[in-house]
Amino acid sequence: MWFTQDQRLDDNPALRLAAEADEMLCVFVVEQGWFQSRRYQYPQMGPHRWVFLQLSLSELNQRLQLHGQRLLVVYGQAEVEIGRLVERYDINRVVRARSPGTDELRQWRWLESQFPETEWCQADAATLFEDDQVAGLSRSWPMSFSAFRRLAERWVVPAVTAMPQLPNTITQQISQLTLPDWLPNARASHSMFDGGESEALRHLDCYLASDYPQTYKRDRNAIDDWDSSSKMSPWLNAGNLSARRLKQKLDEYDQQHGASDGTHWLFVELLWREYFQWLAQSIGTKLFHFQGLSEHKPLTSFYSDRFRNWREGNTPWAIVNACMRQLKETGYLSNRGRQIAASALVNELALDWRYGAAWFEYCLVDYDVASNWGNWQYIAGVGTDSRGGRHFNIDKQTELFDADGSFRARWAADAEPQPLDTLDPTGWPIAYR
Numbered sequence: 001m002w003f004t005q006d007q008r009l010d011d012n013p014a015l016r017l018a019a020e021a022d023e024m025l026c027v028f029v030v031e032q033g034w035f036q037s038r039r040y041q042y043p044q045m046g047p048h049r050w051v052f053l054q055l056s057l058s059e060l061n062q063r064l065q066l067h068g069q070r071l072l073v074v075y076g077q078a079e080v081e082i083g084r085l086v087e088r089y090d091i092n093r094v095v096r097a098r099s100p101g102t103d104e105l106r107q108w109r110w111l112e113s114q115f116p117e118t119e120w121c122q123a124d125a126a127t128l129f130e131d132d133q134v135a136g137l138s139r140s141w142p143m144s145f146s147a148f149r150r151l152a153e154r155w156v157v158p159a160v161t162a163m164p165q166l167p168n169t170i171t172q173q174i175s176q177l178t179l180p181d182w183l184p185n186a187r188a189s190h191s192m193f194d195g196g197e198s199e200a201l202r203h204l205d206c207y208l209a210s211d212y213p214q215t216y217k218r219d220r221n222a223i224d225d226w227d228s229s230s231k232m233s234p235w236l237n238a239g240n241l242s243a244r245r246l247k248q249k250l251d252e253y254d255q256q257h258g259a260s261d262g263t264h265w266l267f268v269e270l271l272w273r274e275y276f277q278w279l280a281q282s283i284g285t286k287l288f289h290f291q292g293l294s295e296h297k298p299l300t301s302f303y304s305d306r307f308r309n310w311r312e313g314n315t316p317w318a319i320v321n322a323c324m325r326q327l328k329e330t331g332y333l334s335n336r337g338r339q340i341a342a343s344a345l346v347n348e349l350a351l352d353w354r355y356g357a358a359w360f361e362y363c364l365v366d367y368d369v370a371s372n373w374g375n376w377q378y379i380a381g382v383g384t385d386s387r388g389g390r391h392f393n394i395d396k397q398t399e400l401f402d403a404d405g406s407f408r409a410r411w412a413a414d415a416e417p418q419p420l421d422t423l424d425p426t427g428w429p430i431a432y433r
Helices: 013-018 047-065 078-089 102-114 131-137 145-152 197-208 212-219 233-238 243-257 261-288 304-312 318-330 335-348 353-363 369-380 394-401 406-412
Strands: 026-031 071-076 093-097 119-123
Touching: 013 093, 013 119, 026 047, 026 078, 047 071, 047 197, 047 233, 071 078, 078 102, 102 119, 102 261, 145 261, 197 212, 197 233, 197 243, 212 243, 212 261, 243 261, 261 369, 304 318, 304 335, 304 353, 318 335, 318 353, 318 394, 318 406, 335 353, 335 369, 335 394, 353 369
Parallel strands: 026 071, 093 119
Antiparallel strands: none
């Protein structure tokens, strides 16, 4: 059982499939490439998500041990490490959750080609729907969210599944692995979220014990309020909680309290997430292309000075600065805050949207490849929306969502308004009087 973005025992179709064997090896691969700078200057994983992941894996191991199993965490390149385990233990079947990521698909296909005698199985453990439900849309992609939603709202969400009886482990002879020197030190994180299945279920129970689900549609755009949204995304995207379990709990909430616009809109948000998962699988590497799905490339350039100021929260706009400082400090930013910050980078600063997407990937504790890069394409106007990109008026957004200035005071009180540029195109300082 190759755990990836399904770090849980509850409602895990991949685990259920793997547990059909007489013996089972549970493994998670921490990849060296996550912590190396890539084409947009930053590693894929920053400190907030790394701390969250360590907590998640620790609890997953504890839960497995209660059922006679254990989690083997290995370090390196996934295709290399999984290949070594297949050879060492003569593994006849490898199971994992289906992923929309192109890197993950490349690794999977390489392993299939290198070990043709091994059965390679994927299960839909990270989505609401299953592949065969969406397969009929293969010729319709890329479609808009509205078109997808009209179809998906009529589909039946597969029932959640109980945790299976786990077979014996085959890892008794594996000694404690030495941590590699490339692994980042575990740093204190100011994140508001702790990883793990227990924390996910606790948070879900607390949220559904309140009236907040009923007012979600009205309050969801608040820029800095803990109770205005469900805050389930870190656990959903790590797989500590399944989307199907969340949908089941929302249905039970409606049965107890009556259906409302709020709970229906929470389901719509799940459909947004679902849409990006299947869209990413459909378009492959176009998810990361500069022009995305558009016929034309965006009219942008790259000013390193502007990007650095945006990244550090030193732009001419206080609300953008507050968003960027909160993101860097906590690893989290509200959906409205993400839209404001992304729009500023694309429209006011005229920068390459991919650098913003990569910075969010590094910072976010709830990063998901499909949702992050899909939403950035949406803002930049290179996604599926025929209306083009989104330009949020910064003054209007400030008035609507931070009229009393509390968000700016909390996160950017010491930030003096900065000029748009401090260097000219040749790199010489610009003098301001």
